[in-house]
Amino acid sequence: MLPVSGSFACMARTKRQHFFLILILGALTALAPFSIDMYLPGFPAIAKDLHTSIAEVSLSLSSFFIGVSAGQLLYGPLLDRFGRKRPLHIGLVVYLLTSLGCVVATSVEALIVLRFLQALGCCACTVAATAMVRDLFPVEDNARVFSMLLLVVGVSPMLAPAVGGYVTEFLGWHYIFIILTVLAAVILAGSYWGLPESYQPDPSYSLLPAPIVRSFLFVVQEWRFTTYAFAGAIVFAGLLAYVAGSPYVFLEIFKVSGTQYSLIFALLAAGLIGAGQVNSLLLRKYKSEQIIRAALIFQAITGIILVTGTSNGWVGLAGTLGLIFVFLSCAGFIFPNASALSMAPFSKHAGSASALMGALQMGLGALASVAVSLLSKSDHSTFPMTGVMAACSLLALGILFTGSRVIRYRAGSGKVSL
The missing domain is CATH 1.20.1250.20 (MFS general substrate transporter like domains)
Structure with a gap:
């Protein structure tokens, strides 16, 4: 099946719908940077609480990078086979569950594994958002749309480290992952009700x-x-x-x-x-x-x-x-x-x-x-x-x-x- 025509979809949307569509796609793209930048200031507190070193805690960042890199290759075929929204929602649910797991992690080894699984869920957002830009907008407008998404993504390095630092200082590092869980839940709700299915499932696509x-x-x-x-x-x-x-x-x-x-x-x-x-x-x-x-x-x-x-x-x-x-x-x-x-x-x-x-x-x-x-x-x-x-x-x-x-x-x- 072919995707929704970008030109037709663009013409059919009002300015308000266009704004919220960009906002949701930007939020999907920004989830991974937020997941990285927000917990960096919490490294010393995490190391102290889990009775380990900062170097060991940094392995949870490495496992996240590995999960994001490898997971994107997994979601690409799934998006072409089952459409964009179903794999996206499954990925967000995985992210939600593993974020809650990070909240209650009692060892650095558990945190490393959970961050890897969290990345596998998170990368569905990045892949789906990029594919949906190609589906929903005319090709000649894609660069302009990606520029707008960059504006949303850019909030992460400007706000996330400061937010993570204050949360760690006043509430504890566990609340960083609680905030990420709430953020993912909001994005899941927004994508469920606010995003159109831009590519119909293709049963002929083999997995x-x-x-x-x-x-x-x-x-x-x-x-x-x-x-x-x-x-x-x-x-x-x-x-x-x-x-x-x-x-x-x-x-x-x-x-x-x-x-x-x-x-x-x-x-x-x-x-x-x-x-x-x-x-x-x-x-x-x-x-x-x-x-x-x-x-x-x-x-x-x-x-x-x-x-x-x-x-x-x-x-x-x-x-x-x-x-x-x-x-x-x-x-x-x-x-x-x-x-x-x-x-x-x-x-x-x-x-x-x-x-x-x-x-x-x-x-x-x-x-x-x-x-x-x-x-x-x-x-x-x-x-x-x-x-x-x-x-x-x-x-x-x-x-x-x-x-x-x-x-x-x-x-x-x-x-x-x-």
Whole structure:
């Protein structure tokens, strides 16, 4: 069965319905970042309460990343087989139950397992939201919609750590997971009553391993997906390199206070969010391909200046903040356009494409954060963070230019995969 026509669906919606649709899709996309950012300030309290170390508690973050990355590959075929809403609701119920399990966890081992299962439920939200954007909106509007979703997602790094810190201090870390449970319940209710089923179940879609693998292979053989999904995922890896390395760089090297670090984190996140909204305005005049190319070139140049300047001591705290602000702002232009261009070729396989794109982002992002951690063991400077950030932007730029040439060649020779 074909999805609901994006153009028709858009025309049939009122402005009020359009607003709530974007709000619900944004909330689905933001659940995973909230699940990560809100409990980070609670690490010391969790370690003390469970009689373990912060390093052991951090394994629950690693298990969450693994669950999100692997789970997206699971939900892609389910979304194409059973429609968007049923797998989404099942995932949210799993998230609810495991969040309650985290509340009553009495050992770090239990918390690690529960966070993995919580991630398996959570990633249904990300995959479904991305696929539904492709289903419900015209292809030419997808980048603009993803920019609006980025505005909702951007609330997480600005609010979640502060909320988590206050909740831990005044109520205890257990209440972080109670809040996440309530948040998931609200999102479940909103998606149940407020989201249309954008893709009717397709009984012909097989869930056997071989057909699923063929479906994923079909997606990666599309050069437009491979080019923009990989470029966007590697830029996302650069973002997670910043997230992983920023506590050491700002708290240990530049000696800012915990409160100052929270303000810095929020300020830099504002660059990412603001750029996403400016992107919506630029799309009125420029194509997504033009914007993403310019943003990646500028980000790569900024990454080179950042790693060179900080490694040689040419820039201090203010200069470092300014360069990272520009770097993250470039990412705000790249993410929505990369997502839209990756999903554009697909209708029937949108669920699988969304799953692959999400798995690439989390998988490469996890590798980047591990690289920062490993480099930091022997190099106690800004280089582990800034070096990985610069490397990611340069690699993404190389993939974009190489892939774009292949796309133009295939289009010119008539070798089109779809």
